[in-house]
Amino acid sequence: MGLFGRMARGLSRWVPPAALAHAGRPAALFFHGVEAATDDERVQTNHHEITGFRAILRGLKDFDVLPLTALDDVLAHPQRHRRSLFLMSDDGYRNTLTVAADILDEFRMPWTLFISTAHIGTGKPNPIFLARLFFFYAPSASYSLPHFPVIRLDSAESRAKSALSSIEKLRFLPAEQAEETLTAMKAAFAPEVLNDLVERFASEKFLTWDEVRRLAARGVTIGAHGDSHWPMHDRQSSSWLAQQAMGAKAHIEAEVGPCRFFAYPFGNTRDVGPAAWKAVRDAGFHYGFTTLAGSLPGGRNPFLLPRYGLGPRDSHIASLVPFLPAGNRRVRAWQAALG
Ligand SMILES: [Zn+2]
Structure with a gap:
C-alpha cells in the first residue's frame, strides 16, 4: 500500500x-x-x-x-x-x-x-509465494542466485530482511530473468519438501x-x-x-x-x-x-x-x-x- x-x-x-x-x-x-x-x-x-x-x-x-x-x-x-x-x-x-x-x-x-x-x-504457483517459501523455509545456507548477490539465510532476522529487499528487487526484473531466479530458488528444496510446503499452504492454490x-x-x-x-x-x-x-x-x-x-x-x-x-x-x-x-x-x-x-x-x-x-x-x- x-x-x-x-x-x-x-x-x-x-x-x-x-x-x-x-x-x-x-x-x-x-x-x-x-x-x-x-x-x-x-x-x-x-x-x-x-x-x-x-x-x-x-x-x-x-x-x-x-x-x-x-x-x-x-x-x-x-x-x-x-x-x-x-x-x-x-x-x-x-x-x-x-x-x-x-x-x-x-x-x-x-x-x-x-x-x-x-x-x-x-x-503453477504465484511466483511471489515461491519466493517467500525460499526466504522463510529454504535450508540455512548461502545462496548464489542468478541476477542476485550472494544471499545468506540463517536466522529469522536474516530471512525477514532478505525477503523484504530481495522480493522488491525480484519484482523489477524482466520476466525472463525473474524466471531464472525462481528456478534456482525452487532448486534449493528437495522436490518432496517443496511439494509438502505447497500442499501445506493450500490458500495459495x-x-x-x-x-x-x-x-x-x-x-x-x-x-x-x-x-x-x-x-x-x-x-x-x-x-x-x-x-x-x-x-x-x-x-x-x-x-x-x-x-x-x-x-x-x-x-x-x-x-x-x-x-x-x-x-x-x-x-x-x-x-x-x-x-x-x-x-x-x-x-x-x-x-x-x-x-x-x-x-x-x-x-x-x-x-x-x-x-x-x-x-x-x-x-x-x-x-x-x-x-
Ligand atoms: Zn495479483
Missing part, C-alpha cells in the same frame, strides 16, 4: 461514518483470498481471515455494491453514484470459490474476479477453469489479471506485454466468455509502464485497474483506473471510502506521466 492508503486508513479510524455520508464518490475495492484461518502470515500475505472479511462486508452495508457491468454508467455519471462501490478479487485463488463466494452471496454483493490465466488449472466457469454461472464477472502473475513494468518486452494482455483475454474468452476488464498484477506506479496500458488498450479491453488508491474515475485514462486494496482489518471501511478522492491528484499526475 502506498503512503496515501496508509494515511487514509489511519485518519479514517477517527471519523464517524455519518459525518461523511454526503462526501462520497464511487470507488473500486479489491481483496485477494479468504481463509478460515492462516498459519504463517509471512507466506500467506494475500488472504483475509473469515471474521475480518465479514467485518469489512458489514462495514459496506450502507453502500451500493454494483456489478462491474455498471462501470460505464458510473464513470459517465459519478455524481449519481456517490455511494456506489465495486468489489473485486485478484489472482484467482481457489478459496474465492470455496470460502469467499458464499459469504459475498450471503451479503448479496456482486463482485469481479480477475484471474492470471497461466495459473488457472495448471498448478488457484482455481481450475471449471471452477472459474462455476463462479461465472453464479454471476461473478471474470476479468483478466495478466497471463503469468508478474508486473508489466518498463523492463518487460513488448511481446511479453502483449501475451499478458492479449493472451489472457483470448484464454478467458475461449474458456468462459467475453472479457472487457483488466487489472494489472501488483498494479502500482513502478509495476505499470506506458507500454503496459497501451498493450491493454490494444488487446481490446475497455478498462484497466491499477492499485493506486483513489475514487472513480480518478483521471482521464480508463486504462489506469484507481482501486483501493482492502487490508486484513479494514472493518472501518465506511469511514475510509470518503477519503479516497484525496488520492486522485497522484493518480492524475501518474496518468499524465504515462502519456
